[in-house]
Amino acid sequence: MLEALVKKIKSFFLLFVLIFSYLPLVYGFVFSFNSTSRKEAISGITLTLSSEGYVSLINKGIFQPLVNSFLIATIVSIFVGLLALITCFALWWRHNSFNENFVSTTSQVIIINPDIITAIALSILFSTFFGVLKVTEEGFFRLVISYSVIALPYSIFIMLPRSKKFSRSLFEASLDLGYGLASSWFRTYLRHMLPAIFASTFICFIFTFDDFILARIISNASTLGTLLYEQKQLRTWILALGTLLLLFSLTIFWFQEYLAHSKQKQKNGLLNSKHLVNDKLLLLLFFCLILVAWIVFFTLLGVGFSRMDTLALKHELTTQ
Amino acid sequence: MKKLKPSTLPAKRSKQSLFSYFDLSFLWLAPYFVFAIFFTILSLFLLFTNSLSASSHSLKLVSNSTVLWILIRSIWTSILASIIAVVVALLYLWFTLQITSKIIRNFLIFSLTLPFFIFTISKIWALKGLFLQMFSPDTLNSYWFMILGMVYLNLPLASIPIYGVLRDIPRGLIEASFNLGYGPVPTFFKVVVPYSLKAIFKSFAVVFLTSSMFILVSEKLLPNGEHFTMIANIIYEFTHSFNKYDFSQITLLVVLTLLVLILVCSLCQFLVSVFYSLKNHRSLKLLFGGKHARSVS
Numbered sequence A: 001m002l003e004a005l006v007k008k009i010k011s012f013f014l015l016f017v018l019i020f021s022y023l024p025l026v027y028g029f030v031f032s033f034n035s036t037s038r039k040e041a042i043s044g045i046t047l048t049l050s051s052e053g054y055v056s057l058i059n060k061g062i063f064q065p066l067v068n069s070f071l072i073a074t075i076v077s078i079f080v081g082l083l084a085l086i087t088c089f090a091l092w093w094r095h096n097s098f099n100e101n102f103v104s105t106t107s108q109v110i111i112i113n114p115d116i117i118t119a120i121a122l123s124i125l126f127s128t129f130f131g132v133l134k135v136t137e138e139g140f141f142r143l144v145i146s147y148s149v150i151a152l153p154y155s156i157f158i159m160l161p162r163s164k165k166f167s168r169s170l171f172e173a174s175l176d177l178g179y180g181l182a183s184s185w186f187r188t189y190l191r192h193m194l195p196a197i198f199a200s201t202f203i204c205f206i207f208t209f210d211d212f213i214l215a216r217i218i219s220n221a222s223t224l225g226t227l228l229y230e231q232k233q234l235r236t237w238i239l240a241l242g243t244l245l246l247l248f249s250l251t252i253f254w255f256q257e258y259l260a261h262s263k264q265k266q267k268n269g270l271l272n273s274k275h276l277v278n279d280k281l282l283l284l285l286f287f288c289l290i291l292v293a294w295i296v297f298f299t300l301l302g303v304g305f306s307r308m309d310t311l312a313l314k315h316e317l318t319t320q
Numbered sequence B: 001m002k003k004l005k006p007s008t009l010p011a012k013r014s015k016q017s018l019f020s021y022f023d024l025s026f027l028w029l030a031p032y033f034v035f036a037i038f039f040t041i042l043s044l045f046l047l048f049t050n051s052l053s054a055s056s057h058s059l060k061l062v063s064n065s066t067v068l069w070i071l072i073r074s075i076w077t078s079i080l081a082s083i084i085a086v087v088v089a090l091l092y093l094w095f096t097l098q099i100t101s102k103i104i105r106n107f108l109i110f111s112l113t114l115p116f117f118i119f120t121i122s123k124i125w126a127l128k129g130l131f132l133q134m135f136s137p138d139t140l141n142s143y144w145f146m147i148l149g150m151v152y153l154n155l156p157l158a159s160i161p162i163y164g165v166l167r168d169i170p171r172g173l174i175e176a177s178f179n180l181g182y183g184p185v186p187t188f189f190k191v192v193v194p195y196s197l198k199a200i201f202k203s204f205a206v207v208f209l210t211s212s213m214f215i216l217v218s219e220k221l222l223p224n225g226e227h228f229t230m231i232a233n234i235i236y237e238f239t240h241s242f243n244k245y246d247f248s249q250i251t252l253l254v255v256l257t258l259l260v261l262i263l264v265c266s267l268c269q270f271l272v273s274v275f276y277s278l279k280n281h282r283s284l285k286l287l288f289g290g291k292h293a294r295s296v297s
Helices: A002-031 A052-059 A063-093 A097-112 A115-130 A140-164 A168-176 A181-210 A213-218 A224-230 A236-268 A279-319 B006-012 B016-023 B025-052 B056-062 B065-097 B102-117 B120-134 B143-167 B171-179 B184-195 B197-212 B216-221 B231-239 B244-279 B282-288
Strands: none
Touching: A002 A236, A002 B065, A002 B102, A002 B120, A002 B143, A052 A236, A063 A097, A063 A140, A063 A181, A063 A224, A063 B025, A097 A140, A097 B025, A097 B197, A115 A140, A115 A213, A115 B025, A115 B231, A115 B244, A140 A181, A140 A213, A140 B025, A168 A181, A181 A224, A181 B102, A213 A224, A213 B231, A224 A236, A224 B120, A236 B102, A236 B120, B025 B244, B056 B244, B065 B102, B065 B143, B065 B184, B065 B197, B065 B231, B065 B244, B102 B143, B120 B143, B120 B216, B143 B197, B143 B216, B171 B184, B184 B197, B197 B244, B231 B244
16 A cells, blocks of 8 residues: 555656656747747747748858857867876776876866856966967867866766776787787777767767857857857747757667667577677768768758858849 | 786786886876866966955955845755755656666666756756746746756756766665665665765755856846846856956955855755764664664663
């Protein structure tokens, strides 16, 4: 009797939390298809279906910020991934309590510090060592460094537990089989760390795309975050961006769950060798995905620029 | 079996000369050390020295009474929000981890952390739009909506440290508690909470500091947030002025705010840990009750 009641309370609580955290996202999904007024603001109360929100993603002036964000995110994720990988490998190779304590405390300081305080401290640092940023400069590399400062601790906290699980005998077996030091590092350690590297890349992208405080305080660069911050009214393309990101994350979860499921089946011997998911194939797929993403991105860019040109031409014709 | 020390392993190998490259492990750590010393320690040190170099002019902002009230407001709202967020995350994860089906469990945990990956500003607009459907803008200009927004935005952040500990809790510990005659509710308070107390403190600290330094809540979430400004809004507005005196003012405010926040946060944690240590104390077991209270006395 009591147990059944507790069970009911549990499931009700889980359902309540899920509804609480997903109702706004569902609202965003539905209202991203709302039509906009002339000033492109929506009231958010009445709903008339249209795809203007997604269309305006292409032809609005969000291309330059998007390119900026994408470039910054790429550079930051490569830099942070390398640095975190080297640090984790060094910590794995020699267990030194001082080094480990230093790494964990310095990264915890950054994680616990609010963004705005880190931003002010970094802006003081940059202005004392490299001079005050001029109005005409963009401050691109200052931004890259400050995003790396923010994202590096998270990346280390993702990679360190996985790096600790790496077995030393695997590395030595590779050496005994005649591979060199570097090639066995690539074949064993890097391969073991690949999921953590993907996760850290994902985190870097999220941080760079989401943040506006650092971009506003440290540099004059316009990124996606600052563009979102500057909007004073509710616009459909904001909701559309959120929806697209939601769908993207859901697909990644589904893909990962599918992979784990198929690996489990492999272990149980339920799949024959034809259905085995090849690691190399997976890597190839990943790189193809990135390539396709870049191609789509640049075609969209081209479409956007051509549209802007035609708009400018029209404007010229009408003024003449 | 005696465990081999990792440092003894390379010496036994014939490829000793190759391993000697790796022996210089400080060289591998050097990039991180330089990066952390320069950008973490030195930047915070410069912030502190900059605040100390302030003249009497710069005390104006700190000694302002409205700033003090704003600081108090942002502290109490974010304490309430972080307590709610931590409790909800703890209960949610505890209930979820008891589900036997692995796929449902993974799905539930993933769906709690998924909103973390979506743009904060688009989440805020969605929440605001949803509540504007139900309430008038005047009713939304209130503390409950502020706290609700903070809880909504920080729930994924609160769940991450707690999940790491709750996942590794030994099954035997809980089974032992059930075998000793405790129900699910006493087990939760006597086993699960003390076991994960450190992670709870950590997630409380993270949520408290981020939500008290949140710009967007009063600026974007509330329909008219002029009367509900947080301390972060004042700091953010002042950072755009490149006046030297203004900047020293703001650094003083930032450092004092940070100190106050850390003090409040550690005070809360101290009180909870004192409560738990007293509860286990012999003389107070009678006061709080418990099954074996009589036998102990």
